[in-house]
Every structure is written in structure tokens, then in C-alpha cells.
Amino acid sequence: MLRVEHPRLQSAIRQVEDSLDAAWDSFCADSGVRPETPEASQLAEVVLQDPSEFDWRVVDAALDRMICPECGAKLGAGVTGCPSCDQANGFRFGARETDRPDVPPGNEHAIRVSSAVARTRHRYSPRARAGYELLLPDLLDGALPTTAQAQHAKHLVNQLTDDELERLITPADLDRKST
Numbered sequence: 719m720l721r722v723e724h725p726r727l728q729s730a731i732r733q734v735e736d737s738l739d740a741a742w743d744s745f746c747a748d749s750g751v752r753p754e755t756p757e758a759s760q761l762a763e764v765v766l767q768d769p770s771e772f773d774w775r776v777v778d779a780a781l782d783r784m785i786c787p788e789c790g791a792k793l794g795a796g797v798t799g800c801p802s803c804d805q806a807n808g809f810r811f812g813a814r815e816t817d818r819p820d821v822p823p824g825n826e827h828a829i830r831v832s833s834a835v836a837r838t839r840h841r842y843s844p845r846a847r848a849g850y851e852l853l854l855p856d857l858l859d860g861a862l863p864t865t866a867q868a869q870h871a872k873h874l875v876n877q878l879t880d881d882e883l884e885r886l887i888t889p890a891d892l893d894r895k896s897t
């Protein structure tokens with residue numbers, strides 16, 4: 719089975735997307751705007767003009783609510799090489815991130831990066847996306863690998879073919895596959 723089809727990754731992505739929708743709904747409520755209205759679209763544009771003022775979940779949700787004028791995908795989610803999407807995808811990372819209670823510092827940043835990769839996986843090579851996608855469910859559970867663990871995982875990833883990489887489901891599979 720391919721990782722992209724596996725419930726472990728699918729439910730992690732759904733969990734992130736539900737949290738983006740919830741963040742957007744409460745942001746709209748705080749702003750006195752009803753979601754899914756023209757006013758909400760204007761609010762999304764305001765958010766994207768200065769992502770550093772907003773939480774990353776609000777920024778990612780705003781991107782989801784904009785259509786790329788050049789390629790027609792959700793803004794930032796088109797193919798690599800679409801100038802508008804490449805630019806929007808870069809903006810994404812200017813947003814604020816606040817760790818949830820009782821997680822290691824940096825967990826929220828890791829979730830942000832990993833979920834951005836997993837949600838726009840066609841923008842990344844199998845090698846570039848494997849580590850992020852393998853980790854995302856654990857990150858959502860509050861884990862955070864040490865730098866040494868991350869480097870070890872990267873080392874293992876670099877030894878596998880694209881096909882092998884796409885069939886990894888958990889971080890443990892990575893160790894098994896490489897021994």
C-alpha cells in the first residue's frame with residue numbers, strides 16, 4: 719500500500735484540515751464576518767497581505783479559500799513553477815506559530831511544515847516529502863524528534879528508491895527497510 723492511501727496519513731491530514739477550518743471559523747467570528755461570504759474572501763486577502771500578523775492555521779485556511787489567478791488551483795497548492803503559487807507558498811511560512819500546551823517547543827513549527835508538505839505533496843519529490851509525511855501523525859500526537867533523530871531519518875531516506883519511499887507508512891518502517 720502506498721502511504722498516501724493509508725489511513726494513518728489520511729486521518730492526520732484530515733485532522734489538520736479540520737483544525738484549519740475551525741481556526742478560520744473562529745477568526746471570522748472574531749472579525750464579525752460570516753464564513754463563505756464575499757466579506758470572508760476579502761478577509762482572506764487581508765490575512766495574506768501580512769501573514770506575520772496571524773496564526774499559521776488562519777493563514778493556511780485563507781490560502782485554501784483563494785483561487786490562484788494563474789493556474790486555478792487553491793492558492794499556493796498549484797504545481798511547482800506557477801509563480802503565484804510559489805510566492806503564496808513562501809508567504810505561508812511568515813505566519814505565527816504557537817505551541818499547544820504540553821508539547822516540546824517547536825512541535826507546532828514541525829506540524830506546520832509537515833502538513834504543508836503533506837497537503838501539497840505533488841509539489842515535492844518522494845524523497846523530499848517522505849520524512850515529513852511519516853512524522854506528521856506523531857507530531858500531532860505531541861512528539862518531536864531530536865536533531866540527531868531527524869538526521870538519522872534523513873540518512874535512511876536517502877538510501878531508498880522513490881518507490882520504496884512511497885510505501886513507508888511509519889517512521890519504524892524506515893528503520894526496518896534500511897537494515
Ligand SMILES: [Zn+2]
Nearest residue numbers: 786789796800
Ligand atoms: Zn497557481
